[in-house]
Amino acid sequence: MILKRPDGLFVATEPLRVPREDFDPKWILPDEVVASGGFPAGHTIVARYRTSPVRELPFALEVTQKNVYRNMLSTRVISSSLQSPDTRLTREYLLGSDGCVLSYTRSHTVLEDELKKALLPLKLERAELLDNLVERQMRDGTLTPVEFVSRLGQAGVLRVVEGSQVWGLPRRISTPFIANLDRPEPLLIRNSLADPPFSPVFTQEQDAVRYAHEHCRHGESLQFGYIFKSHRSGHYMVSLPLVRQSYRDYNQVFPQGLFPQGYTLEGFYLCATREVLTAEDDPLHQAFFLPSDIDTGIRFSIHGLKDKKLTFYLSCLDGALLRYQYLGTDEQLDTLGTLQTLRLQLLQGGARMLDYVRSLIARGNLDILIEGRVWSGTVRVAADWRPGTGEGFFATWQACGPLFSLADDAARSIHRRLAPYRGREYLAAVLGNPTRTSFVGTQPLAAGLDTAQQLALFYTGPEGPVQPLVQPVGRPVPLPVFPSRYEVVAAQLVYKSMPSTQSSDPKEQRLINNFVGPTLLGFYLRVVRAHAQRPASVYLSVREGALLKYIPSFSRMEEEVMVLGTGLQPSVFLKRVTSSGELFVLERDALWRYEGRLSDAQVDTRDDTQTEEIQMDEALRIRDRDEL
Structure with a gap:
């Protein structure tokens, strides 16, 4: 539906x-x-x-x-x-x-x-x-x-x-x-008969661009897309990567050249081609764009709309996402003859792409939003930057996924993005707007459950449950920066396990790898209680593939379960959890076999030795529509 x-x-x-x-x-x-x-x-x-x-x-x-x-x-x-x-x-x-x-x-x-x-x-x-x-x-x-x-x-x-x-x-x-x-071939289309495909809706412009960046399939031709903002809600969406003769001619993309109703054009992005641009020994070999493509993009960013500058993004072959802001004048732009000469020099090794990049940053700002193999080590590219060097950095914004109507769906998006388990742990948050009608999931980082990630998502101040290992002197720890008016409604622990026990029971060992222990669960119950209006929740993505949701009661009984649970067998702790709060299975696997709220009876039978195949949603076989 x-x-x-x-x-x-x-x-x-x-x-x-x-x-x-x-x-x-x-x-x-x-x-x-x-x-x-x-x-x-x-x-x-x-x-x-x-x-x-x-x-x-x-x-x-x-x-x-x-x-x-x-x-x-x-x-x-x-x-x-x-x-x-x-x-x-x-x-x-x-x-x-x-x-x-x-x-x-x-x-x-x-x-x-x-x-x-x-x-x-x-x-x-x-x-x-x-x-x-x-x-x-x-x-x-x-x-x-x-x-x-x-x-x-x-x-x-x-x-x-x-x-x-x-x-x-x-x-x-x-x-x-x-x-x-x-x-017709995409490059021959002059008048589009239908709107292009669009992305889901996002709360932040860079999240929408990141979605397009992840969907770029770099080929022989330059691909592009536009970034739009809703008049009504302030949300963003992008057109997915397209090939056309010119992205400056809106008729080639939209019927009659008309933008989607209720949206304004905010920017555009280019996806690099696989065309050989430089000699193989160039440090930026196959990691940037033709100077002529950059020049066309700069001119479009300045003159694509009257009285408005468009944001200019670059999706590179090495996996990096860049943003360029030109600060010069039209007179400072390269001439056609200069660009043609430069292209030949780059191919023959007589010029370096890095020198061209330095000429760009002399006239504007070049930022690395997502690191790649070559573009790394800094946010703002400076004249002394060297390709492929640096210690890396955290994203310059709290990246979030698309908009959902239910918090469970935002958690599902995080869960599926990281599946299957590959030996790493992650942490994310689900955010909601004040009316709880829209939800987004934060982009989980491979840093896992370290303090920096906890602070970035869940810090509520010096009295809150999340604190730095060493209190900074002279400056406060910054509060998390989320999309405007969004706040934490749930924490999501991805692929965390329980502490090991001395039990040799294979059922207990399996549960250890597919649930979380009382110390960790209790900590995140305090975290969501410090953040969210009720009902708050904690989502658990487990290693065999299930997605669980725990809705705490914040009762004295629940607090005791988290304190005393450290001395219990995993199965006993699980049963106490289901008695003190509500545990739901949102997505099944071979261990967590039944969707819906987990009852005490199901906890008692869940570890039976049967290994039957998971029963999926099989209604009656679809009757062929050619039967009379």
Whole structure:
């Protein structure tokens, strides 16, 4: 399902197996889930999505028609949508087996009313939506799937969100549909027919850019994207990396050159190519950009928008993310002839890329936001900087993940980002806004659970539970810097284990590696109590793959469990924990096999020697939509 938030943003539920493609929304969000708080407050269901399984058809179609039929919104889905009394659930999506993504939005036109009648079940007593006139016509050969798609495009709003060989480029289908149209090379596109794909929404500009940086797939052509800020909320998003002839021509990226409604352009980023730029012995070999690309970027940052300078980011091949702010004048920029000469000199070894970089920092500020193999050791690049040297540094901002409607989902994002366990421990925090309607997870650092990381996330002052090993003299420890108006609502311990015991019981040893001990858990209960309004929580990402959530009671009994638990066997401590607070399994593994709140009875049976395969969400096998 796709839900609309009160602020106009959208979130989607994760895919589940369902018995049929025209599923009831309550199969995804049952009343019990809504009643227990699993449905975010104020959200509205506005769309359904489903996949298209690969299968053979029980009737004959020519190859192109067969490929269209397999990857189109079926007559059953459209019939279900048009007959739905829900005025808010107006859109249907299909994730096709050929890679396409299609959407259909109801329009309430005369043509749509006519299509609705043609899609009614022929036998009302069976109410089988696939047994309709249009479907029978396609099966007996009097109507082709291509003709049905054309009719659907004229009846409502049919869009190709993500293209494929059969469906062509992303666009709206409003004229007779033609399958297998040649798709122009990205460098030849002059007028875009659809918006580009965008990132999730972030609270900070650099977090959005970091997301794009991680999605750059450096190739033969220069890639780019834009950074946008919402007028209403102040949130950020980026367009994902694209190849076009010129990023200065907005028509090549957006229909009619118009930006997303409600957003302003704040900056842009470039992804380096794999083109050889310098001689192999150059210290910045394959680690920077063509001088001509930098020059074009500088000019665009100055003149891309009237009366506004755009932020200029650089995603380098060595893994670094840089930001450049040009402080000079137009007259100080390089001429075309100078750039052409410099390119030849760099290739032949007559000039060094580092010298070109020094000419840039003489006219502006070059910052390293994320270190790479070559770009490291400093934040602000100075004239005496040397490539690949330095002791490293912490990020210049508290990096955070995308926005979520539930704290559990922010914790899931952290958990999945670091999976599987590779022998390192991490620490992160989940942050929430004042109304607890938006949540983000901090970017965990490989430094793990050391004091510096604890201070950066959880320091609340000289009286709080987190303190430096040595109190600084003359200056206070700085408070954590989070996105505006966000505060800690949960701590997340990733791959921490319990202290070892003398027990040789394999069940106890397994629990040691997949839970946390009373000292550590008790400490972070004090941490979240110092920070958060209730309910606070502690998330545990365990080594075999499960994600756990503990909601403390902050009771005297819980305090005693944390103090006395150091002398208990791991299984006994776990049982005491579930009795004093609430322990939930959010994501399962072979040890933590049951999602939901862990009861005392489940604790008693959890360590049984059975090693049955985890039962995933298996509803009835999806019934092929070609069954009448």
